[in-house]
Amino acid sequence: MLSLKRVKWIGAVLSIALLLSACSETNQGNSSNSSSAEDKPVTITVAMPNDQYQSLSELNERFQDQYPNIKIQFDAVPTDQYETLVNTKLASGDGPDLFNVNSGTKLDPLINSNNIMALNDESWVSRLSPSGLEAASRNGNVYALPGFQAIIGVVYNKQIFKELGLSIPQHWDEFLEVAQKIKDSGKIPLALGLRDAFVTQFIPYAMAPSAIYRDHANFDNEMYEGKQTFVGSPWEQMLADYLGLEEKGFFNDDVMGTGLDSMFQMMASGDAAMSVIVSPMIGAIRGMNPEIELGVFPLPYVKEGETIYVSTGTSNVFAVNANTKHPEAAKQYLDFLSQPDNMMVLIEGSLSAFVDVPSQADPAIMETEDAMKKGTYTMLDTIWPNTVQPTLFTAVQKVFTGQSIEAALKEMDDAFKRGIQ
Amino acid sequence: MKKYIVPAFFLLPALLVFTTFIIFPVIGSFYYSFTNWDGLSATPQFIGIKNFENLLHDETVWKSLGVTFQIAIILMLGQNVLGLALALGLQGSSWVQKVLRVWYMIPLMLSYVAISYIWNYMYDPRNGIINFLLRSVGLSNLTQDWLGNTDLAVYSVIFSIIWQSFALCMLIYVAGLQAIPKDLYEAANIDGAGKGRMFVNITFPLVAPAFTINMVVTMIFGLKIFDQIFIMTNGGPGGVTENLAMLLYRQAFTFRQMGYGSAIAIVMFLIILVVSLLQVIILRKREVEH
Numbered sequence: 001m002l003s004l005k006r007v008k009w010i011g012a013v014l015s016i017a018l019l020l021s022a023c024s025e026t027n028q029g030n031s032s033n034s035s036s037a038e039d040k041p042v043t044i045t046v047a048m049p050n051d052q053y054q055s056l057s058e059l060n061e062r063f064q065d066q067y068p069n070i071k072i073q074f075d076a077v078p079t080d081q082y083e084t085l086v087n088t089k090l091a092s093g094d095g096p097d098l099f100n101v102n103s104g105t106k107l108d109p110l111i112n113s114n115n116i117m118a119l120n121d122e123s124w125v126s127r128l129s130p131s132g133l134e135a136a137s138r139n140g141n142v143y144a145l146p147g148f149q150a151i152i153g154v155v156y157n158k159q160i161f162k163e164l165g166l167s168i169p170q171h172w173d174e175f176l177e178v179a180q181k182i183k184d185s186g187k188i189p190l191a192l193g194l195r196d197a198f199v200t201q202f203i204p205y206a207m208a209p210s211a212i213y214r215d216h217a218n219f220d221n222e223m224y225e226g227k228q229t230f231v232g233s234p235w236e237q238m239l240a241d242y243l244g245l246e247e248k249g250f251f252n253d254d255v256m257g258t259g260l261d262s263m264f265q266m267m268a269s270g271d272a273a274m275s276v277i278v279s280p281m282i283g284a285i286r287g288m289n290p291e292i293e294l295g296v297f298p299l300p301y302v303k304e305g306e307t308i309y310v311s312t313g314t315s316n317v318f319a320v321n322a323n324t325k326h327p328e329a330a331k332q333y334l335d336f337l338s339q340p341d342n343m344m345v346l347i348e349g350s351l352s353a354f355v356d357v358p359s360q361a362d363p364a365i366m367e368t369e370d371a372m373k374k375g376t377y378t379m380l381d382t383i384w385p386n387t388v389q390p391t392l393f394t395a396v397q398k399v400f401t402g403q404s405i406e407a408a409l410k411e412m413d414d415a416f417k418r419g420i421q
Numbered sequence: 422m423k424k425y426i427v428p429a430f431f432l433l434p435a436l437l438v439f440t441t442f443i444i445f446p447v448i449g450s451f452y453y454s455f456t457n458w459d460g461l462s463a464t465p466q467f468i469g470i471k472n473f474e475n476l477l478h479d480e481t482v483w484k485s486l487g488v489t490f491q492i493a494i495i496l497m498l499g500q501n502v503l504g505l506a507l508a509l510g511l512q513g514s515s516w517v518q519k520v521l522r523v524w525y526m527i528p529l530m531l532s533y534v535a536i537s538y539i540w541n542y543m544y545d546p547r548n549g550i551i552n553f554l555l556r557s558v559g560l561s562n563l564t565q566d567w568l569g570n571t572d573l574a575v576y577s578v579i580f581s582i583i584w585q586s587f588a589l590c591m592l593i594y595v596a597g598l599q600a601i602p603k604d605l606y607e608a609a610n611i612d613g614a615g616k617g618r619m620f621v622n623i624t625f626p627l628v629a630p631a632f633t634i635n636m637v638v639t640m641i642f643g644l645k646i647f648d649q650i651f652i653m654t655n656g657g658p659g660g661v662t663e664n665l666a667m668l669l670y671r672q673a674f675t676f677r678q679m680g681y682g683s684a685i686a687i688v689m690f691l692i693i694l695v696v697s698l699l700q701v702i703i704l705r706k707r708e709v710e711h
Contacts, residue, residue, distance in 0.1 A: 084674070087460050109677060113461040195569055197655055254546030256658040257569025262547055390675045398659035401571045 042329045043071040045096040046318070047086055050076035052100065053147060053317060055345050063336050070329045090115050090321075097324040098333060101144050101316050103135035104382025116143050116319040122331060124338035124354070132353025134378055135314035144316035145334045147343075148350035149359075150279045151298075152206045152311040152379065153368055158293035160187060160273040168297045171304045172241075179250040182273045189250040191272035193258035200396035201381070201389065202276045203245075206299035207238045209309030209377035220383050224420060230409040239396075239405045241301070246400060256400060264288055279365045280350060286362075294364045298371045310372050313379035314353045317346070385419025388412055447690075454683035460673070465680065472684035481660070481668060482685065489664040489692075492579060493643030499583040500639045501632075504590025509624070511591070512598040522595065526588040533585060537652035540581040544568045544653075568654050571661045578653050578662055582646065590635050597631025598624065626707075633704040637697055644693050665689045 048056060060072045075096065077085050082100070089095045095115065101107060110116045118141040119125065125133075125142050132146035161167075164185055169175040179189035194200050211234045212219050222228040245251060252258060252266060264281070266272035268288035276299060286292065298310045317337065320330045336342060343357045351359040359366070381389040395408035454472055458465030476482050507525065511518045528536065543549045544567035552564040567577040601624065609619050625632075647666040650656065656663035656671065663671070665685060673682025 091461060091463065093463075109459060109461050113459075113463070115461065195654070195657065197657060252547070254566035254569050256571075257544065257546045257566035259541070259545065262545060265548065387676055390671065394657070394660055397657050401659045403659070 041069050041071065042326050043073055044098065044324075044326050044329050044333065045073045045075065046333070047075045047077055047082070047096040047099040048318075049079040049082040049100060051079045052315075053346055055348060059337065059342055059345060062342065063333060066336065067329075067332060070332065072333070093323070095321045095323070097321050097326055097330045098318040099321065101319040102382075103144075103146075103314060103316050104138070104378065105385060106382065107138050107143050107319070109386070110319065111138055111143065114322055117322040117324075117327070118143060119145075119320065119331070119334070122335065122338075124335060127338070127354050127356055129314075129353050129355050131312055131314045131376065131378070135353070135382065136316055144319040145337060146314045146353035147317040148280075148347035149312060149314045149353050150350065150379075151296075151313075151365065151368060151372065151376075152202055152276065152278055153296040153298050153365075154206075154274050154276050155267065155282055155285065155294055155296050155364065156274045157267065157270060157272075158295050160270065161295075168295075169300050170308075171300050171302050171306065173304065175300050176248070176250075179245070179248070179274075183249060187270075188252045188266060188272040189274060190245065190252075191263045191266040191275040192251040192255050193260050193263040194255050194397055194400060195257050196260040197390075197393040197397065199260055199263070200393050202278065203242050203299070204235075204238055204392065204396070205311045205379050206276055207241070207301040208234075208380060209311050209375065210299075210301045210306070211238055213377040214307065214309045214375055223416065230412045230416070231406060235409055235412075236405055238301075239399055239408065242396070243399055243405070256397065267294075268292060279361070282362050282364055283349065296364045296368050298368055307374050308371060309375040309377055310368060311379055312372065312376045313382060385416060387415040387419035391415035450683045450686050453680055454687045456680045458679040458683075459677045460679040461677075468680070472681050473688075475681065476684055476688060481663075482665075482688075484660065485663050485665050485668040486692075488575070488662065489644055489666075492575065492646060492662075492664055493640055495576075495579050496582060496643035496646070497636060497639040499579065500587045500590045501635055503583065503587045504635065505594050505628075507587075507591045508594030508598055509620075512595050522592070525591060528585040529588050531585075533648055534652060536585050537581065537649045540577075541568070541653055544577055569658055571658055574654055574658060575662050578650055581653070582649050586642070590639060593631050593635050594628065597628040601627045629704070629708040633701065633708060636704060637700050640700060641693055641697055644689070644696065665692075 046056075046060075056076075057074065060074050064070065064072060086095065086099050090110075090113075101110060101116065107116070120142050122142070124145070128136065128142075128146060129149070131149050133142070136142050136144045136146045156168075160182065164181055166178050166181060169178045182189040192199070192203075219228060219233075246255065252272065263272075263275055263277070264285050265288060267275050267285045270289075270292070279296070282294060282296070285294065298308045300308050302308050318334060320327065320334070324330055337346060338354065340354070340357045343352065343354060344360065347353075347357075349360070349362055351361045351365065359369075391412050391414075395411055399405055399408045453465060455467060455469060456465035457468050457472075511522050543551050546552055546564070546566045546569065549567070551567065552561075555561060555564045565573055568574050605623050605627075606619060609623060614622070644664075645666055646664060647670065650662050650664065650667055651670070654662045656667040666689065669682050669685040669689065672678045672685060
């Protein structure tokens with residue numbers, strides 16, 4: 001029989017043992033040499049936010065069939081925890097071999113902390129479209145495998161346009177006329193929901209290529225050199241026109257309290273005729289109403305006769321951890337994904353970033369193909385220092401609630417200066 | 422001393438977990454507040470008190486300080502007034518009162534993240550049930566953009582938080598009220614005191630211990646509110662609901678300024694410490710007198 005004293009001792013020892021085993025973490029699978037990685041069985045860790053590139057699980061199966069000696073440990077992380085999780089792992093030296101990254105300047109923190117490696121010599125680099133190359137590169141080096149290309153455009157309800165006898169507007173005054181006709185018919189011209197802060201950026205990003213970059217491609221470089229600021233630039237007119245749409249009553253009521261979901265619902269139910277959104281979101285609207293007839297046209301923020309430039313951006317799929325113990329296997333994985341058959345599955349329903357991978361995007365998005373050939377500019381957050389985009393969100397919200405445009409642009413200028421320090 | 426060795430052993434695991442996951446990170450925050458760490462680099466750079474200097478000159482910090490106190494004070498008052506009022510009504514032992522005490526506790530048992538999302542939907546100006554109900558009874562001129570109107574947004578968020586957590590206050594008050602000897606009320610009744618008099622002269626002074634606990638706890642809770650604001654307005658519209666906790670998150674995770682964010686965290690810690698100490702000292706004095 002156990003005496004009380006013995007029980008106490010056993011209990012104490014067990015609890016300490018339990019604690020210690022929970023604390024320790026064994027790192028397995030790192031014993032193989034990278035020199036003969038193709039022969040020895042290897043496991044590579046891959047991390048992706050769970051709301052993107054959802055066909056990866058299927059592609060991973062295909063990859064493992066093709067390369068039986070490489071096993072993939074795939075981690076589809078909940079989106080809002082993704083960045084924190086990966087950053088923590090990288091900071092502690094335990095980062096995944098491959099992980100999803102953003103484009104443009106958002107790669108800088110990872111490059112500066114030596115967490116991702118350059119992939120310039122990979123065979124798929126030469127097959128990238130200009131937009132894909134731009135998204136994946138920084139300072140002349142390629143750092144990631146690009147995936148799908150998105151555009152910001154005006155999605156519109158074709159049935160409403162037909163009923164009201166409307167045609168696609170080719171310049172800003174026509175756009176305002178179309179909006180007025182829709183308003184007069186009792187429908188909402190443009191669905192907008194600024195409660196979800198990231199929605200604030202869509203219209204400015206859609207305006208900027210035509211308003212600034214078509215004629216002044218060097219604008220951003222000049223900003224970095226301190227020769228240009230948001231204050232005193234076409235941004236003043238852009239924000240005034242953005243607010244002007246609200247003042248003319250072209251948006252739904254209570255824009256500040258409406259969320260992204262409500263925007264989609266207004267489009268899906270036919271209460272709203274148009275909305276400025278990013279192309280992957282069309283799927284969500286169709287999901288709410290499979291019968292709906294949708295089209296997309298670029299926001300015609302131009303004077304009559306001028307060329308419209310489209311806002312576009314390519315998302316990256318994966319970058320390779322600079323400290324990976326299996327660089328060969330990781331690069332083989334990227335090469336596999338870049339093959340046309342696989343890339344088509346990966347970007348299903350979107351525009352491709354590779355010249356030899358045909359785009360099989362939603363037919364509504366394909367309507368903008370011609371416009372995109374005339375001219376595009378990347379989505380602005382990929383070239384700004386990372387302090388500016390969040391400041392744009394609050395700046396637009398403040399302008400819509402009465403603050404002056406000049407003050408809002410000054411905040412963005414201050415954020416820009418802070419970001420380049 | 423020998424008889425404390427075995428209990429100490431049993432406490433050791435919990436102490437180790439607490440130290441590892443709470444004390445060490447807090448000390449870590451103190452350290453990082455003197456660096457310009459971005460959350461990714463392996464070695465943070467020491468920059469002395471620069472973060473704290475920037476903090477003092479940062480307009481958004483002062484603005485969020487104001488929002489922090491606005492939210493905390495209204496939350497504290499709202500929860501305590503509602504909690505005490507309901508406790509007075511529900512302190513008895515009839516089955517109705519017992520059932521209602523449990524009933525009001527139900528929001529407390531739900532995940533506050535889930536509750537915040539649901540309030541989001543309720544507050545939606547187009548499809549939300551609040552505006553819908555107002556319209557259907559013909560009061561559509563009272564419909565509001567609950568979370569989008571810069572004047573209303575803070576109060577909408579505060580209301581949902583009070584709805585969820587006032588029951589805890591109420592329970593503590595019920596316990597405090599039940600501890601007041603009944604014969605005091607009888608004596609007062611004989612002397613001809615009305616209900617109001619009895620409350621002011623007997624109930625309120627004698628419920629002071631429960632009052633202290635509730636005021637201090639709700640104030641600390643109110644000063645730190647993050648999750649509900651994050652889900653409902655994310656600091657918007659235009660920053661009117663951004664308190665220090667939200668600002669901290671934005672600086673540390675959105676702007677990647679972990680060092681600056683840590684400095685804000687330290688300032689929050691000091692503010693909460695000072696406010697709580699003051700509250701305890703002042704309220705404790707009341708208890709002793711009575």
